[in-house]
Amino acid sequence: MIGWPGRSAEARAVDLRLGPSAPGLVVRLLAGVWAALAFVVAISGPGSRPGPVTFAVLVVLLIVLVVRPATGVAALVVLTVGLRVVAGDPPGWPATAALVLLVHLVLWTSAVAARTGVRTRVELAAVLGGWREAVAAQAGAQVAVVLVGLVGDGPRLGDPVRVGALVLAGVVLVAVLPRRARTDQEE
Numbered sequence: 336m337i338g339w340p341g342r343s344a345e346a347r348a349v350d351l352r353l354g355p356s357a358p359g360l361v362v363r364l365l366a367g368v369w370a371a372l373a374f375v376v377a378i379s380g381p382g383s384r385p386g387p388v389t390f391a392v393l394v395v396l397l398i399v400l401v402v403r404p405a406t407g408v409a410a411l412v413v414l415t416v417g418l419r420v421v422a423g424d425p426p427g428w429p430a431t432a433a434l435v436l437l438v439h440l441v442l443w444t445s446a447v448a449a450r451t452g453v454r455t456r457v458e459l460a461a462v463l464g465g466w467r468e469a470v471a472a473q474a475g476a477q478v479a480v481v482l483v484g485l486v487g488d489g490p491r492l493g494d495p496v497r498v499g500a501l502v503l504a505g506v507v508l509v510a511v512l513p514r515r516a517r518t519d520q521e522e
Contacts, residue, residue, distance in 0.1 A: 370441045374412075377420055381429075439469070
């Protein structure tokens, strides 16, 4: 018998108590739901409706996001939603606020899903560990959306408002994305 000498199987057992958890499959499906909702909000705005090829691409992106979240397809989802918004007529600020929230949720849940397997149990405390930072970033982004919406609803500024909003979104991302901690060995 292979094992620790002089110890029974009962002595080797480990009891690990976790808080409430969810299966990794649920986290992956939730990322897909957020992405699907973001697509729906993006395509329901003013402008022409996407054709069947575009819908097929969206479905493929959703499937890949759920099946293989570690491939980085969440970035393609965000890019696709952003391109639809930029290519169409500007959505109202409530739709833009919803998109900002949904994109944040897609990125958050797909990042968690990328680190977990389908059968992995994901402790909710681990997922919600950075909720304060996420809420602060989301609050700042929502304020920016409302301000851009108010400015955009005033004089028709069109493309400069879109470019300003994209630049502001980039600044917010750079400001809130976590940095890799430096170790003593890297210095």
